[in-house]
Amino acid sequence: MPSSEMLHVFQPTVEVPELNEWLALLSSRGADSSLMWLGATPVIVTTETATIPAPPRLARPVVTVPSGDGVRLGRRELRPEGTVVSIGPAKIGDGSVAIFAGPCAVESSEQMEDVARAVAGRGVVGLRGGAFKPRTSPYSFQGLKWSGLEMLEEVRLKTGLPILTEVVDTRHVASVAEVADALQIGARNMQNFELLREVGAAGRPVVLKRGFGCTVDEVLGAAEYILATGNDQVILCERGIRTFEQATRFTLDISAVALFKQRSHLPVMVDPSHSTGLPKLVEPVALAAVAAGADALLVDVHTQPEKALCDGAQALRPSGFRELVGRLEMLALGLGRNVSVVVDVDVRDAPVAQSA
Amino acid sequence: MPSSEMLHVFQPTVEVPELNEWLALLSSRGADSSLMWLGATPVIVTTETATIPAPPRLARPVVTVPSGDGVRLGRRELRPEGTVVSIGPAKIGDGSVAIFAGPCAVESSEQMEDVARAVAGRGVVGLRGGAFKPRTSPYSFQGLKWSGLEMLEEVRLKTGLPILTEVVDTRHVASVAEVADALQIGARNMQNFELLREVGAAGRPVVLKRGFGCTVDEVLGAAEYILATGNDQVILCERGIRTFEQATRFTLDISAVALFKQRSHLPVMVDPSHSTGLPKLVEPVALAAVAAGADALLVDVHTQPEKALCDGAQALRPSGFRELVGRLEMLALGLGRNVSVVVDVDVRDAPVAQSA
Amino acid sequence: MPSSEMLHVFQPTVEVPELNEWLALLSSRGADSSLMWLGATPVIVTTETATIPAPPRLARPVVTVPSGDGVRLGRRELRPEGTVVSIGPAKIGDGSVAIFAGPCAVESSEQMEDVARAVAGRGVVGLRGGAFKPRTSPYSFQGLKWSGLEMLEEVRLKTGLPILTEVVDTRHVASVAEVADALQIGARNMQNFELLREVGAAGRPVVLKRGFGCTVDEVLGAAEYILATGNDQVILCERGIRTFEQATRFTLDISAVALFKQRSHLPVMVDPSHSTGLPKLVEPVALAAVAAGADALLVDVHTQPEKALCDGAQALRPSGFRELVGRLEMLALGLGRNVSVVVDVDVRDAPVAQSA
Amino acid sequence: MPSSEMLHVFQPTVEVPELNEWLALLSSRGADSSLMWLGATPVIVTTETATIPAPPRLARPVVTVPSGDGVRLGRRELRPEGTVVSIGPAKIGDGSVAIFAGPCAVESSEQMEDVARAVAGRGVVGLRGGAFKPRTSPYSFQGLKWSGLEMLEEVRLKTGLPILTEVVDTRHVASVAEVADALQIGARNMQNFELLREVGAAGRPVVLKRGFGCTVDEVLGAAEYILATGNDQVILCERGIRTFEQATRFTLDISAVALFKQRSHLPVMVDPSHSTGLPKLVEPVALAAVAAGADALLVDVHTQPEKALCDGAQALRPSGFRELVGRLEMLALGLGRNVSVVVDVDVRDAPVAQSA
The missing domain is CATH 3.30.70 (Alpha-Beta Plaits)
Structure with missing residues (x-):
């Protein structure tokens, strides 16, 4: 350039x-x-x-x-008022605090429905869940893949909650985009530039997770690959970087949250679950993220964390999730903000899961 | 052990x-x-x-x-209600948000008094300022040393603000402890264990800054050196660690703030100025620190940052500092906390510096 | 698992x-x-x-x-004598030191031929050159893509040197594999698991570069994705990790070279050019790599580094490359090894480029 | 400046x-x-x-x-031929490979004598052993302190091997300098600038270990504190930095070895034992260090590693040490160098320890 x-x-x-x-x-x-x-x-x-x-x-x-610095369309100056990303009925970046919750991986229809009912109407705007799971070893659980995607579609029909799910291969983008309300680019694929281009062109909102070895500048560069396709519905997601500190799974870079907001007009999401890897740190880190300016949170919730097929150790139970939302609502008041809810979620017949 | x-x-x-x-x-x-x-x-x-x-x-x-893990006296379980550290009339760890502010280095009596008057009564409980400055090169400004210490004593007499200053040599501890209300162990000396022992024995409150290459466990180990002398007036200070990310000077480890609170009964301070190195990040990071549970903040303030002899680039001006305190007061409300002030500070004849 | x-x-x-x-x-x-x-x-x-x-x-x-640890087929114990990978007539892992050299990116037929003639017969077993270049910004030079691939094919026909080139998209694998003697997975795609599977299935030898944010265990896991397809022609390439040290572009992890050799039967390559980013460090780091047990080196060579479209700053000139080979030959003697050459390279009519 | x-x-x-x-x-x-x-x-x-x-x-x-960059006296240009540091009869920086070996900590006279006899005359120029041990926890073994120092003096008298030992407090420098042939500044004290000044003034050769969170520039700055006292007998010691990689205890920065040699005229030592923490990595990393240009090695050797009070897990046994020296001698040939020995070591009555 x-x-x-x-x-x-x-x-x-x-x-x-x-x-x-x-x-x-x-x-x-x-x-x-x-x-x-x-x-x-x-x-x-x-x-x-x-x-x-x-x-x-x-x-x-x-x-x-x-x-x-290789950044054009993402620069804050181009849209000083900030970009609002719409995922289903939810608005991310409008000043409210938007929470996406759900399990790391889709495991079964029952599990997804249990979690969805436990969080729906209680402060979430969308449901997360991975059908395709990138895993360090080929012999680990790789996600339910296409059948997992069907389960996501099913739970959306039942609850009305928008679905956020990861896509890992250029050849899958069109099919996943048919089901998902928003597409997630995982940390390991943040610099899979062919995938970024394909996801941008699919026209769906994109949650771009920061690579754990990538800099703030590189996140903005990766976002630019999506923006350059004409798709401005991009959310930057801070999920921790690799450092020498091993007390947490990754080191959440709280300054990056503020830098993303200052340098870019895109909304910023924070994942306190994957970054810390410890349920007891999810609440303080989530509060910190919102105080630093994050527009959205991505929280692992599982009704039975001890039986999760993937990353269960870090998931909140529904009861812990509701406590978190309560704390976030109070904090948001102090910041002059509020926690979003999706108003048309259908939870009339949704008894809260008893496991929490 | x-x-x-x-x-x-x-x-x-x-x-x-x-x-x-x-x-x-x-x-x-x-x-x-x-x-x-x-x-x-x-x-x-x-x-x-x-x-x-x-x-x-x-x-x-x-x-x-x-x-x-080599930690005995610092364990949270020993004092579940938490330790309150008294620095002059200020209480750190009582649930309030305590702010220490001042320049990185003491440069002159006028400078210290200007800064002190600009921050006194406006949300600070103590004044920071380095008389002995550890610097990467022997040819950089090393602080005013003993005369800087005299200036700190002078400004305390004039304003009543407690003084926090760094000590760098076992042979200096007794003399510095005569002047300072609290002794700071700098990041570069966090594992200078002889110094920790000597500072502990001096009986003054100690602010222990995390070494930028040290883990959470190592911070707790270093604190234990002080606690083992019988001195329980120790504050742990998160000030950022070294990572590959160079957009900020250091990477503030927000999860460590919560971990320190959960593992230890000691109050936790955060330094948003040295960790980020960027004035525009001080506010969001300070808010995040308090939301994550920090008891105290350490903020670089200078009336003329552009003329500072050391680290001026990151200092807030008094006007920026007052905006920060305003935001912190609102945030504290949302968290059910409040920002401390030292009630007996003598600022009757203290016109606010015009430079702000 | x-x-x-x-x-x-x-x-x-x-x-x-x-x-x-x-x-x-x-x-x-x-x-x-x-x-x-x-x-x-x-x-x-x-x-x-x-x-x-x-x-x-x-x-x-x-x-x-x-x-x-999620590793099966890559374990050293399965093949204690080590795997030998054949790339064209070259053998990697047979005890010799195999050098691949060439420019970071293919820029023109003339450039590729100049470099090839400058290095052929002087200690190299293969030519590197990227046709598809993953770049931080979408507005940077992205490689000549398919026409670059044609140039690589051409230079192989002219010189007989085997070609190593990167593949970045699952949809490209079959076509790139038709031209390349070995396929490179770049650092940014090391955990693009769909790509690993596809490349493994293509049946070509694979050079797997370590992700700069990835651990030794994760490299072994990524190799396993390829091995699990039945393709055992995999070379692990250490090319530096991201650390706080910025004096070099990345920090070459010399211990990882030895660990890879001890834990896995796969040959190990080291890239002293991309890891250091400084031509004057290429020689000492290359010597160190071989002393630590590396089977192969990947060296950036350009006849006009100052005009390179990509990463020219780190390339050796042909004269520097020949000095390096001389030093490597002496070192190899001390280690009881030798530097490989491809014997049937056709350089009869190849005058050395005058620019060196 | x-x-x-x-x-x-x-x-x-x-x-x-x-x-x-x-x-x-x-x-x-x-x-x-x-x-x-x-x-x-x-x-x-x-x-x-x-x-x-x-x-x-x-x-x-x-x-x-x-x-x-705050560096004056250490610049390579001031002494292009390099500085030779004399430690007892040994010369470090004269082109030879000088090996210091010994246990991490002095544990007893017998232990020191056993190790000394096992390594003396077999390729070492000096004996290492810590009497004052900086440890993460105050409740860990802190070294035998002054009595450990006496044991070091004793073993020197018996074997003639020069002694390298660490000093941790400005108040100890004079006393330790009376016994030690060379003073070591540990990684945790690399930026304890008061200690550097005091050690410089003591007039003994100094081995300055790189802080595990410190940059190449900071090492050169720390060396400058010693050089500025008029003492030019300084050896820079690379011993690994903290990174996300946990397969080794620290990540040895091999490029830094070459950078130190290129930027500074001071000899460079490498510690393959503390950096890797794994005995099986000591040999390949030591070979790599010498190939990259290191003048000296610092190797943990213990006759009974399994009983060591400190860091035994990483020590070589005498037999492993002798294998290492054999490999180093061959490598040095390939580099046109040789492994130093102290010629007047008195090992006439020194039967090799049977434990190896």
Whole structure:
């Protein structure tokens, strides 16, 4: 990429012929320029760094900023008010605190329904659950795959909760996108750039988990692969990095939460479960994440953590989850925010699981 | 240390002869035992792990727990209600949020007084400032040393604010302890065990900063060196660890804040300034620290950061500091806590510095 | 995977019906068992940990070891003499030191030919060069892709040097495997498990680069994904991990080289160029790697590093490369080894590039 | 320190009055200047960066280089031929490979003598052994302290082997320096700057171990504290850094070995025992260290590792040590070097310990 380039952001109402005039104008001055889209917002990227004497009839850019570090569409300056991502009826990034909860892996229809009923209407906006599980060893449980996906679809029909699930192969994207309300890119695939491009093009909201060996700059670069497809429905998820400290599974980088908010307009999610690996740390770390500015939380909840096929050790029980939500509601008050709930979740006939 | 040993905690009112009887009893059973003091609280450490049939007239322990990992007196179980550390009139660990602020290094009497007046009465309980500065290069500013200490004494007399300052050599401890209300062990000296012993014996409260290459377990081990001298006035300070992430100066380990609170009864301080190295991150990280359970904050404040002799780049201006305190007060409400102030600070004639 | 299982290694000459008898025998005892292949060597994995009273006519296993840590086929005990990987005429793992050299990215036919002629016959066994380049930003040079692959094919035809090149998408594997003599899995894709499976099934030798945030155990786990497809032609490549030290691009983990050799039978390659990022460190680190037991080196060489489109800063010039080979030859003598050359490389009409 | 300054290195034969003339000349031009000593070599540091029109009768500097990064006397350019450090009769940095061996901690006179006899005359130039042991917990074995020091003195008298031992407190330096041939600064005290100054002033050779959380730049800065006292007998010791990788105790930074040699004129030692924590890795890592350019090795050897009071798990037995020396001798041949031996070690009556 050129070491020096400018970004001109136009109103979404500016029409393409007018943008093409701008491109022609820049081209006539010898500049390399192109039209990109931050969702519905046109952005012209150009190597021309001087002010351009354009005819008065042409619409002016509303924001003009230099690009840099390989990040264009994700820069905070392009959308200072922040991006709101819609996952089903839920809004992430609107100032509220949005909680996604569920088990690490889909294990059975019963398990998913139990968890969904235990969390629905109690402060969650979506259900998480992995059908495809990337595992260190090929001999570990790899997820229920396509049948797990069917179970997710089923539980969504029953509860109305939007589904967030991981996709691991470019060849699966279209099929997973048919079922999932939002697609998760796991930490191990954060720099699987072909997958990022494919997921961006699928048009679904994307939760991009930070690679545990990747920097803040690299997260923003990875997000840019998705944004460059025209899909601006991206959530950055801090889930801890690898450090020498082994008292927790990973080291949650709380400063990164604030940096993501300051450098990018994308909403930020935090995963206190996978980062700490310890249920007793989920609450304090979740509170800290929200205090640092996180828009959303991703919390492992299982009705029987001791029987979980994957990462059960770190899951909260439903009772612990409800305590967490109570604490978050109080904290949100102190921050002038509130905890989101999905209003149309169907939990009329949902007795709370007795196991909690 | 033995791999298996028990700790018996007695009421502070139990007299030494009675404790000696216990020791004799344990000795008669072939156990290695010793009497330690967690402040005024007697603790008997013994290799006897079975229940001891003691005569009824002997006072029973109020808590009996296994030791382990080289930590005895610092274990949470020994004092479940937590330790309150008194620094001048301030109480750290009583549920309130206590803020220490000031410049990284003492530069002049005027500078210290300016900063002190800018922060006194506005949410701080103590003034920080280094007279002895450990620096990577011998050719960098090393602090004003003894004259810096005199300036700290002077500013305390003028403002009534307690002073927290670093000590770097076993040979300095007695002299520094005469001036300082609390002694700081810097990150680079966290495992300078001779210094820890000497500082413990000086009888002043100690702020123990985590070494940037040290684990949570090692912090607890270092604290134990101080506690073992009979001094229980120890505050653990999380100030970031070294990781591959270079977007911030260090990576603040927010999970460690919660772990310290859960494993130890000692109050926990967080330094959002040195850990991030970026003024714009001080507020979100400070809020996160308090949400995670921190009892105290250590904040770099300078009236003229651009002229600071040491680490100015990360200091807040007084105006930024006051905004931070405002946000902290709101957050504390949501957590059912409050921000401490030192009530007898003399700021009657203290006009706020105009530079802010 | 079961927490306890045994591996029985048989002679490659043992026929499948006989192995099936073993499986039936184990099944009759209630054990879960399966037949796997370490290349041509049959391995029975079973949950039966007791010695099995088999009929004398059945061939006995030559090695029986417990499995563990999610690693089966990669364990050193299964092939104590080590695996030799053949890439074109080159043998990796036969005790010699095998050097692969070339530019980070394929830039043009001329560039590839220049480099190839500069290194051919002077101690290399293969040519490296990336046609598909995973880059942090979508706006950086992404490689010449399919046309780069054509250039690699061309230079192989001209020089006879085997080609090692990276593959980044499951959908590309078959096509890349038609051209490449060996497939490289880049650090960012080390835990792209779908890609590992696909690459394993393609039947080409694989160079598996360690993810910069991944542990030794995770590298062995990733190799297992490839081995489990029946492909035993896998080389583990240490290329540095992310640490707080920024004087080098990554921190080469020299102990991991020895650990890989001790725990696994697979040959080990080291990349001194990408790990250090500094040409002046390539020689000492390459010598260290070989002294620690590395079977192969992967060295960035460019005839005009200052004009490289990707990572030029770390490339050796041909003259520096030849000095390195000279030093390696002397070192190898001291270790009782030698530096491999590909004997049938056609460099009759290959004048050394004058730029060196 | 000033951001821009020059270093002028003079011949050791240049007399002080002549150097004072230079200082006066620089002062007359308004420059801040001072005279420092790299051992016997005068170095003038000055803020004057222009060439100075000095009278022809004044001796010229033999080297003139810019300073920077807080490092002056340690810069390679000041002594391109490298510094040779003398520890007893041993020379470190003269191109040979010098091995120091011994137990982690002094445990008894018998133990020290056993180890000394097992290694003396078999490739070592000095004996290591800690009398003062910094330990994570105050309840762990802290070394035999002063009586351990007496045992070290005793074993030196009996065997003639020079003694390398750690010093941990500024108040101990003079006493330890009376016994030890070389003083070790442990990793935990690398940035205990008061200790560095005191040790420098003691006039003994110093082995400066890298802090496990410290950068290459910080090691060079720490060395500068010692050099600035006029003591140029400093050895830099790489002993591994803390990283996420837990397969080894620390991650030996092999690139740092080469960087130290390139940036500094000081000899470099490597500790393969403490860095890996695994006896089976000591040999490959030691070989790698020497291949990367290390001048010396520090190897844990114990006649009964299983009974060691401290870090026994990582010690080689004498038999393993002798194998290592044999491999090192072969490797050194390939590098055109040789393994040093102390010629006047008195081992006439030293039967090799039978335990090996």
